[in-house]
Amino acid sequence: MKDTLRWAYALNQWNVRLDVFVRHEDQQRALKTVSACGFDTIELASGTGRWDNISRPEVILLNHGSHSGFLDFLRRARVQGVSSMFWDPQAPAEEEEGYAFRSTANPDDHDAIVEWAKPFVDFLAGVGAEQLVVRPVGSAWMSPPLGADGIKVIGDVWNRIGELTSAAGLGLALHYDCLGAVHTTEELTGLLEATDPATVGLALDTAEFTIGGIDPVAYYREHADRVTHVHLKDTRYADTGEEYRMPGAESTMLKGGAGRRIERWFYELGTEDGLVDVPGFVAALRERDFPGWVVIESDHGGNPAELAMLNSWYLQHELGVAK
Amino acid sequence: MDHWRSNGPAGPVDQWHSHRTMSAFLKQIKATGFDAIDTFDFRIWQMYGDYGGPAKYQEMVRDHGLERIVNTFHAADYDVRNYAPHLPETHENILEDFRVTMGRWSEIELDNIIVMPATLYYDMEPITEDKIKYTAECWNKVGEITAGFGVRLTCHHEFFCGIQSEPDLETFYSHTDDRYVSLFVDTAQHCIASVDPVAFYRRHAHRVSGFHFKDTRDVATGDDHRHRPDSEIMAPTTGKWFHEMGTPHGLVDFEAMMTAVRDNGYRGWISVEHDKANKEGGDYSESTAISRWYAKNVLEEIYR
Numbered sequence: 001m002k003d004t005l006r007w008a009y010a011l012n013q014w015n016v017r018l019d020v021f022v023r024h025e026d027q028q029r030a031l032k033t034v035s036a037c038g039f040d041t042i043e044l045a046s047g048t049g050r051w052d053n054i055s056r057p058e059v060i061l062l063n064h065g066s067h068s069g070f071l072d073f074l075r076r077a078r079v080q081g082v083s084s085m086f087w088d089p090q091a092p093a094e095e096e097e098g099y100a101f102r103s104t105a106n107p108d109d110h111d112a113i114v115e116w117a118k119p120f121v122d123f124l125a126g127v128g129a130e131q132l133v134v135r136p137v138g139s140a141w142m143s144p145p146l147g148a149d150g151i152k153v154i155g156d157v158w159n160r161i162g163e164l165t166s167a168a169g170l171g172l173a174l175h176y177d178c179l180g181a182v183h184t185t186e187e188l189t190g191l192l193e194a195t196d197p198a199t200v201g202l203a204l205d206t207a208e209f210t211i212g213g214i215d216p217v218a219y220y221r222e223h224a225d226r227v228t229h230v231h232l233k234d235t236r237y238a239d240t241g242e243e244y245r246m247p248g249a250e251s252t253m254l255k256g257g258a259g260r261r262i263e264r265w266f267y268e269l270g271t272e273d274g275l276v277d278v279p280g281f282v283a284a285l286r287e288r289d290f291p292g293w294v295v296i297e298s299d300h301g302g303n304p305a306e307l308a309m310l311n312s313w314y315l316q317h318e319l320g321v322a323k
Numbered sequence: 324m325d326h327w328r329s330n331g332p333a334g335p336v337d338q339w340h341s342h343r344t345m346s347a348f349l350k351q352i353k354a355t356g357f358d359a360i361d362t363f364d365f366r367i368w369q370m371y372g373d374y375g376g377p378a379k380y381q382e383m384v385r386d387h388g389l390e391r392i393v394n395t396f397h398a399a400d401y402d403v404r405n406y407a408p409h410l411p412e413t414h415e416n417i418l419e420d421f422r423v424t425m426g427r428w429s430e431i432e433l434d435n436i437i438v439m440p441a442t443l444y445y446d447m448e449p450i451t452e453d454k455i456k457y458t459a460e461c462w463n464k465v466g467e468i469t470a471g472f473g474v475r476l477t478c479h480h481e482f483f484c485g486i487q488s489e490p491d492l493e494t495f496y497s498h499t500d501d502r503y504v505s506l507f508v509d510t511a512q513h514c515i516a517s518v519d520p521v522a523f524y525r526r527h528a529h530r531v532s533g534f535h536f537k538d539t540r541d542v543a544t545g546d547d548h549r550h551r552p553d554s555e556i557m558a559p560t561t562g563k564w565f566h567e568m569g570t571p572h573g574l575v576d577f578e579a580m581m582t583a584v585r586d587n588g589y590r591g592w593i594s595v596e597h598d599k600a601n602k603e604g605g606d607y608s609e610s611t612a613i614s615r616w617y618a619k620n621v622l623e624e625i626y627r
Contacts, residue, residue: 025571029609032616033609035620036355036612036616037612077616272343303329305606305608306347309351309612313387313388317350317387
């Protein structure tokens with residue numbers, strides 16, 4: 001996209017299951033699709049194991065030999081580089097002590113989590129990316145409410161990782177999601193206050209904010225100085241009954257319909273009855289000359305190619321972004 | 324081109340299922356960088372029923388950023404009893420069909436009306452020079468009618484139609500009037516029929532009025548071209564004949580094709596077709612994007 005904002009596309013929706021997005025030609029088709037839609041930069045999402053050869057840093061390097069080998073692979077499809085990579089240290093990974101369950105809310109886990117971050121930091125620096133985007137805390141239903149002390153503990157580990165990313169020339173962006181134990185506006189702001197603005201930023205996901213009950217436009221306007229990364233997507237629903245606290249909310253709420261038969265939470269830009277004020281949000285980014293990456297996602301939607309094309313159309317024809 | 328399937332709450336549907344699916348289709352075509360669409364002629368009933376006619380439908384096309392409808396494909400259901408170009412006694416029916424058809428389309432500007440110029444192979448064999456000559460006479464007359472509406476009559480040779488081999492193609496074009504009968508080169512169809520589309524195009528470039536750019540990995544063998552109702556679907560050797568440009572092991576030399584297009588200074592439209600792209604796990608959306616990627620990054624480097 002030829003614009004003053006920098007647009008990238010997330011590959012997460014293509015990699016929906018362990019072994020469906022492994023062959024290099026399948027990955028090339030996804031990359032060419034993204035390229036044809038006008039995006040020359042991608043966001044990766046972390047994974048685990050030998051099948052995640054476009055998700056797990058060590059496995060990517062095994063497949064492509066080096067950072068430059070991986071970039072050459074992207075550039076065969078005319079994708080020039082990587083903006084960012086998403087990582088959730090709460091998600092068990094084979095490479096992280098053999099699927100150890102650790103939490104940023106537990107100070108005893110911090111040393112290990114800092115170690116786990118290092119392959120991502122090294123990889124992102126090696127491919128010239130800019131942001132490590134992280135899930136700052138696990139799901140709310142899995143633990144008691146955090147309180148101010150709990151949020152400070154979480155801030156501590158991200159400050160340590162922020163030092164690592166900063167030393168490597170990267171940003172660290174905490175990605176709010178609608179299931180996280182940091183859920184309310186006050187909790188999110190408390191987490192930002194518990195972290196160092198020089199090294200830790202916020203990844204603002206417009207749909208996740210909206211589902212979680214936070215107005216993304218208003219929050220951005222109030223905290224623009226802390227927002228270093230954006231995920232742009234829409235939703236038709238908000239969590240209207242503390243559904244994020246449902247046991248097993250990943251399955252019962254996001255996949256199971258929250259008892260309301262909601263089949264899908266995340267939608268492409270321009271969806272009918274979308275709750276996100278996308279033009280308003282993008283206008284706010286422009287007002288502040290937002291310098292970070294704005295990443296479009298086909299997250300848990302439908303056909304990833306179709307959604308990438310619909311998102312591209314929206315950018316071009318509703319937001320006036322030149323391809 | 325018109326072929327499309329997507330999955331939704333109603334299961335697999337084509338773009339004509341609803342205004343919503345049509346909108347999604349048009350957005351996807353435009354988003355990747357295509358500028359116009361082709362349709363099948365039989366869609367005109369949906370244009371009237373769902374949109375108020377071709378002009379109203381074209382307004383919707385334009386609302387999505389596309390320029391217009393360029394070509395319509397007149398997919399006639401040939402029948403040797405009353406509608407078969409190699410049978411002169413059926414010609415008046417064919418001519419009357421085009422008088423009516425062109426009137427229906429006259430409210431918009433079309434470049435071409437595309438036809439498969441012969442019946443299915445099994446309804447025309449043995450293919451003789453006389454039959455080809457009768458066929459050419461038919462299309463000369465049809466071409467005069469379409470020209471009266473400002474639209475070129477152009478011929479698209481499926482590998483399973485009666486005129487598809489190189490000698491028969493040459494005979495057919497030697498008997499047709501280049502003022503009234505043009506050639507529409509479908510790269511995959513010619514390859515399947517063992518005709519080199521590049522050489523064929525170079526020989527007839529002066530009368531080529533359009534292209535379907537798509538690839539194939541297979542050449543028809545044995546009696547592949549003789550299966551009812553349609554060899555594209557029923558030929559026993561090959562489950563999926565068509566692939567998007569740039570497919571591995573594709574038989575069409577698109578770089579040579581585009582070089583020939585450049586050398587001949589062609590300035591018309593090139594249509595990309597995803598015929599049955601959803602077979603064997605394929606996906607129309609992805610094929611559209613991959614084709615456009617190929618056109619931009621390979622073909623436009625040769626000639627834009």
